[in-house]
Amino acid sequence: MKNSSLIFSKGILNIPFLKQFLxxxxxxxxxxxxxxxxxxxxxxxxxxxxxDRARKYAAKHHLPYIALEDGFLRSLGLGVNKYxxxxxxxxxxxxxxxxxxxxxxxxLILNFETNEKQLKEAENAKNLIVQYQLSKYNHALDFxxxxxNHRHIVLVIDQTFGDMAVHYGQxxxxxxxYMLQSAVDExxxxxxxxxxxxxxxxxxxxxxxTTIAQHQRVTLLAKDVNPMSLLAYAxxxxxxxxxxxxxxxxxxxxxxxxxxxxxxxWGLTDDRHPQVSTLIAQHRHRPRSLLTLFSAILxxxxxxxxxxxxxxxxxxxxxxxxxxxxxIFTAMVCLGGNRQ
Numbered sequence: 416m417k418n419s420s421l422i423f424s425k426g427i428l429n430i431p432f433l434k435q436f437l438x439x440x441x442x443x444x445x446x447x448x449x450x451x452x453x454x455x456x457x458x459x460x461x462x463x464x465x466x467d468r469a470r471k472y473a474a475k476h477h478l479p480y481i482a483l484e485d486g487f488l489r490s491l492g493l494g495v496n497k498y499x500x501x502x503x504x505x506x507x508x509x510x511x512x513x514x515x516x517x518x519x520x521x522x523l524i525l526n527f528e529t530n531e532k533q534l535k536e537a538e539n540a541k542n543l544i545v546q547y548q549l550s551k552y553n554h555a556l557d558f559x560x561x562x563x564n565h566r567h568i569v570l571v572i573d574q575t576f577g578d579m580a581v582h583y584g585q586x587x588x589x590x591x592x593y594m595l596q597s598a599v600d601e602x603x604x605x606x607x608x609x610x611x612x613x614x615x616x617x618x619x620x621x622x623x624x625t626t627i628a629q630h631q632r633v634t635l636l637a638k639d640v641n642p643m644s645l646l647a648y649a650x651x652x653x654x655x656x657x658x659x660x661x662x663x664x665x666x667x668x669x670x671x672x673x674x675x676x677x678x679x680x681w682g683l684t685d686d687r688h689p690q691v692s693t694l695i696a697q698h699r700h701r702p703r704s705l706l707t708l709f710s711a712i713l714x715x716x717x718x719x720x721x722x723x724x725x726x727x728x729x730x731x732x733x734x735x736x737x738x739x740x741x742x743i744f745t746a747m748v749c750l751g752g753n754r755q
Contacts, residue, residue, distance in 0.1 A: 419454050423468050457481070458481045488553075523711040541706070572653065591655060608648075655672070655674040
């Protein structure tokens with residue numbers, strides 16, 4: 416029997432093919448809701464203030480609150496430009512970017528045990544994502560830079576000002592300044608590149624490092640480029656909570672974190688935020704291999720039974736080649752078409 420899920424947000428209700436994502440839910444818009452309706456859970460958009468109403472209703476009526484967020488492979492273009500999402504994260508415990516408390520993704524990583532078949536699937540999927548340079552947004556052209564092969568590059572990742580992932584990743588503006596200064600101090604005579612967020616480049620939002628005084632070794636990258644193609648140039652990547660830090664791990668880069676992103680504290684990153692040690696001491700994190708980490712967000716039961724979109728939205732059933740992501744046909748597949 417399907418769960419009757421109450422949704423307050425018009426934004427969620429307007430997500431294209433929402434019913435294909437939430438195949439186990441009987442969606443009840445608040446505008447159609449009456450007190451006689453039986454509701455099993457409440458669905459809202461992450462931890463945004465706009466979801467306060469949904470969270471308060473769930474708490475008042477002792478109902479589970481389900482947090483939705485864009486998946487890690489989101490869309491061809493930017494969300495602020497109204498491109499529809501290919502994937503959704505569905506979390507019944509918390510949400511992955513809020514590391515102040517457990518999330519379903521954290522539990523999967525902590526407890527997920529893989530077998531040889533699953534590890535092979537994860538390896539194949541990871542290689543395809545790297546080969547086709549897939550990222551959260553997939554609209555930008557490849558980054559091309561004329562630099563010698565032996566030149567060392569340090570990449571510093573900026574984020575949008577007020578990003579929920581920064582706040583709930585237990586970081587602030589000072590952490591960005593500390594990150595940049597650390598990158599400069601720890602890498603003498605090395606060129607430092609600062610990557611701004613696509614939403615900042617489109618002038619929809621502000622960043623933390625876009626007004627930095629130009630250092631002779633610091634270059635602000637003011638172009639919207641494919642993240643994976645840019646990461647390929649870097650030897651070391653500095654980030655606060657940006658998902659590009661995890662993408663850098665997929666490319667076998669050294670990653671230094673200054674917040675508490677979901678991928679920190681598993682023995683894969685150089686973590687500078689003191690709270691990461693606290694997570695380990697609380698037994699919420701322990702050493703995990705990259706493939707095990709990747710498998711945990713890849714292989715568990717999908718939230719979309721029709722097209723096999725996983726919790727993270729990062730994997731498509733193998734009969735759909737991931738390279739189709741470069742084509743409009745894949746957008747149709749990812750948005751809910753059951754193509755045989």
